Amino acid sequence: MRVFWPKSQNWREVIFDLRKQETLTPFHPEVLSFVQALSMRLVRMRAYPEVVALGYWLRRAHIHEMKEAWLEETKNRFVKSRGTVFHLAPSNVDTIFIYSWMLSLLAGNRNIIRVSGKEQLQTNALLSVIIDVLQEAEHTTIAERTIVLTYDHSEQVTAFLSSECHTRVVWGGDETVNAIRRIQLAPIANELVFPDRFSLAVLNAEAVLHAKSEEKEQLLQRFYNDSFWFDQMACSSPRLIVWTGSNEVIEAVQIEFWSLFDQVIRAKEAELMSAIQVQKFATGLALAAEVETKEFKHGTTFSRVSFERVPANVRERHCGGGLFFECKATELAGVSTMIVDKDQTVSYFGFSKEELGAFVEQVPTRGIDRIVPVGQALDFDGVWDGQSFLKSFTREVVIL
Amino acid sequence: MMYPYDLAKQEKERFLLQQLNELTDCHVEYCSEYRSMVEKSGGFTQAETLEELPFIPVQLFKMMDLLSIPREDVVKVLTSSGTTGQQVSKIYLDRETAVSQTHALVEVMKPVLGGKRLPMVILDTKSVLKDRTSFSARGAGILGFSNFGRKHFYALNEDMTVDWDGLRHYLDEHRGSTILLFGFTFMVWEYFYQEAEKQNIQLDMGESILIHGGGWKKLQDEAVDADIFKRELKERFGIRRVHNYYGMVEQVGSIFVECEQGHLHTPNYADVLIRDAITFGPLPMGEQGLIQVMSVLPKSYPGHSLLTEDLGTILGEDNCSCGWKGKYFTVAGRIPKAELRGCSDTFAFDRKEGNG
Numbered sequence: 001m002r003v004f005w006p007k008s009q010n011w012r013e014v015i016f017d018l019r020k021q022e023t024l025t026p027f028h029p030e031v032l033s034f035v036q037a038l039s040m041r042l043v044r045m046r047a048y049p050e051v052v053a054l055g056y057w058l059r060r061a062h063i064h065e066m067k068e069a070w071l072e073e074t075k076n077r078f079v080k081s082r083g084t085v086f087h088l089a090p091s092n093v094d095t096i097f098i099y100s101w102m103l104s105l106l107a108g109n110r111n112i113i114r115v116s117g118k119e120q121l122q123t124n125a126l127l128s129v130i131i132d133v134l135q136e137a138e139h140t141t142i143a144e145r146t147i148v149l150t151y152d153h154s155e156q157v158t159a160f161l162s163s164e165c166h167t168r169v170v171w172g173g174d175e176t177v178n179a180i181r182r183i184q185l186a187p188i189a190n191e192l193v194f195p196d197r198f199s200l201a202v203l204n205a206e207a208v209l210h211a212k213s214e215e216k217e218q219l220l221q222r223f224y225n226d227s228f229w230f231d232q233m234a235c236s237s238p239r240l241i242v243w244t245g246s247n248e249v250i251e252a253v254q255i256e257f258w259s260l261f262d263q264v265i266r267a268k269e270a271e272l273m274s275a276i277q278v279q280k281f282a283t284g285l286a287l288a289a290e291v292e293t294k295e296f297k298h299g300t301t302f303s304r305v306s307f308e309r310v311p312a313n314v315r316e317r318h319c320g321g322g323l324f325f326e327c328k329a330t331e332l333a334g335v336s337t338m339i340v341d342k343d344q345t346v347s348y349f350g351f352s353k354e355e356l357g358a359f360v361e362q363v364p365t366r367g368i369d370r371i372v373p374v375g376q377a378l379d380f381d382g383v384w385d386g387q388s389f390l391k392s393f394t395r396e397v398v399i400l
Numbered sequence: 401m402m403y404p405y406d407l408a409k410q411e412k413e414r415f416l417l418q419q420l421n422e423l424t425d426c427h428v429e430y431c432s433e434y435r436s437m438v439e440k441s442g443g444f445t446q447a448e449t450l451e452e453l454p455f456i457p458v459q460l461f462k463m464m465d466l467l468s469i470p471r472e473d474v475v476k477v478l479t480s481s482g483t484t485g486q487q488v489s490k491i492y493l494d495r496e497t498a499v500s501q502t503h504a505l506v507e508v509m510k511p512v513l514g515g516k517r518l519p520m521v522i523l524d525t526k527s528v529l530k531d532r533t534s535f536s537a538r539g540a541g542i543l544g545f546s547n548f549g550r551k552h553f554y555a556l557n558e559d560m561t562v563d564w565d566g567l568r569h570y571l572d573e574h575r576g577s578t579i580l581l582f583g584f585t586f587m588v589w590e591y592f593y594q595e596a597e598k599q600n601i602q603l604d605m606g607e608s609i610l611i612h613g614g615g616w617k618k619l620q621d622e623a624v625d626a627d628i629f630k631r632e633l634k635e636r637f638g639i640r641r642v643h644n645y646y647g648m649v650e651q652v653g654s655i656f657v658e659c660e661q662g663h664l665h666t667p668n669y670a671d672v673l674i675r676d677a678i679t680f681g682p683l684p685m686g687e688q689g690l691i692q693v694m695s696v697l698p699k700s701y702p703g704h705s706l707l708t709e710d711l712g713t714i715l716g717e718d719n720c721s722c723g724w725k726g727k728y729f730t731v732a733g734r735i736p737k738a739e740l741r742g743c744s745d746t747f748a749f750d751r752k753e754g755n756g
Contacts, residue, residue, distance in 0.1 A: 274677035274735040278709055282457040286464055288440040289433035296441040300679045
């Protein structure tokens with residue numbers, strides 16, 4: 001057990017102290033000033049683009065917008081925070097725990113955050129900034145209501161913290177969700193879980209082919225960010241590309257798109273890792289043995305596997321790191337039947353809102369919680385996997 | 401020239417190309433998964449050079465069952481020694497492949513061990529061999545090498561302690577004859593050498609030859625290299641002849657043994673290529689990259705041309721001062737594991753045990 005905040009090594013005592021703190025009202029001025037201070041620090045961390053993105057998300061104007069929308073929605077109603085929220089942060093998408101913590105803080109809750117024990121440069125850089133800001137005298141109100149800690153897998157500790165909280169937030173995929181779900185929560189508590197998800201991009205071949213060159217360049221840059229910022233391992237990074245249009249147009253545009261994409265990746269001079277190269281090669285070959293697989297093209301900067309259709313179990317075998325599944329559909333409407341429960345984000349290019357609306361109406365499964373233009377796949381929002389954080393982090397008191 | 405290290409470059413390449421091309425054909429015909437892999441990743445024409453030969457990553461055997469024989473012909477299944485929780489390779493052998501592997505191993509070792517069976521001390525426990533149809537890498541190694549020995553003595557008790565009295569007794573009994581010692585590198589070091597050091601035990605193993613393999617990872621963590629390994633074993637046990645070998649369960653039989661110069665050598669029926677660790681393009685001699693191993697032995701599974709996750713460097717070909725022909729090389733160790741970022745695999749709840 002290691003407690004990063006507060007500066008005490010007696011973690012049980014720290015938890016007892018937390019209990020004594022009163023909760024705050026949603027969008028409390030002290031919270032807003034803390035968020036403000038943190039935002040200003042984060043936007044300066046240029047070495048980490050996703051941290052900068054987080055900083056922008058927390059900037060004054062955006063939080064103000066959220067506050068206005070909240071006030072509008074809760075007009076003449078009594079909405080209070082829940083109490084203590086226990087966040088189990090993922091180890092790898094380093095910024096996620098901040099989004100989840102910030103929204104809980106904005107809702108007025110006390111927070112216990114279990115960060116990953118894996119030593120990661122980013123988390124550490126991020127952690128030290130957070131601790132810096134928590135230490136500032138004007139943020140005592142927040143500091144007293146925040147615990148940041150890490151511990152090795154321990155059912156007892158998780159059970160203790162779960163019994164302490166009013167809301168538990170579990171990031172981390174199917175295994176973690178299943179393991180944590182076995183550990184009881186206080187009966188009064190609610191829970192938000194984020195299991196493994198799969199995401200795809202739908203590209204209108206005609207539109208890509210006829211896009212102006214600047215537009216095409218922008219598309220490729222955005223597609224790069226969506227897929228490579230988190231090594232294609234974020235749940236919203238596109239792993240399957242569905243091309244819509246006629247066969248000839250699709251084939252023509254594929255050749256152009258992928259060769260330009262290769263140049264984009266090379267220009268970034270991103271470091272390639274041998275183990276990932278081998279992993280992609282092995283995964284592609286293993287998938288080639290499936291009947292639905294048409295072709296496997298292993299490349300240096302990325303690899304492609306084309307499919308007749310992509311069954312759910314094949315989606316499970318994706319290894320990340322620049323492996324693209326591809327398939328074709330004559331039109332967007334036809335894509336809806338490809339969607340499985342796990343599918344989360346569709347990033348798109350070359351479709352109108354009406355077409356996308358009609359598409360989502362036709363999806364017969366649990367799949368699809370977000371439909372965003374290419375380039376916004378990773379943008380976090382207050383609604384994720386179909387659930388609103390602010391709603392889950394608060395409760396309404398009915399007065400008749 | 402010493403068989404099976406007597407074929408010179410041109411002759412060897414001609415022989416290997418013909419054999420390996422035939423094997424690709426055979427696996428394409430009899431292993432439908434392999435056929436799909438080859439056909440769907442660009443098709444296959446007969447290789448004109450060894451570099452053109454199709455290769456598949458060793459880890460594929462961890463991801464799926466690959467056989468070029470009907471299941472009822474399987475006589476032995478070899479498994480790799482993964483750490484707990486990891487997936488292991490499964491290698492399916494029919495009688496023919498099993499026999500040719502055993503023969504090949506005998507030939508590979510003959511120039512080092514001679515033709516006679518030697519009294520043999522196995523630096524391991526007997527229980528690794530319990531199941532006779534399914535073998536771990538350790539079991540397969542011991543079983544393969546035990547053909548070179550007689551009066552096998554297992555030096556480790558079930559709890560991994562050394563049977564020092566039994567060992568002393570065995571050595572006394574065979575005083576004067578060459579003794580074959582066999583074990584896995586880290587086990588020799590950890591359970592045998594370090595134990596003796598701790599208990600301040602000194603032994604005279606006489607005219608013995610130690611054959612060891614299985615990777616240096618654990619020793620590297622303790623900063624023990626081949627020189628230290630040899631020196632310490634010589635000082636503590638008087639072992640003067642130590643031969644490391646490089647091999648894997650996915651290509652049992654065609655192992656690469658250290659010559660008297662300390663270089664790993666390719667025998668006639670196997671070869672290595674070094675490929676760029678990122679692009680997989682072939683690299684010239686002297687440059688470090690991923691080791692691709694080729695062997696004419698695997699007939700029951702498509703393992704005749706494999707890309708490993710080990711880094712190595714070819715030092716030369718046909719000109720080692722030991723007199724053996726063929727490529728000779730060194731192995732630097734495994735490529736570092738990939739730690740991809742991402743939402744999944746986070747709390748890693750199921751991967752650790754205990755109550756932290």
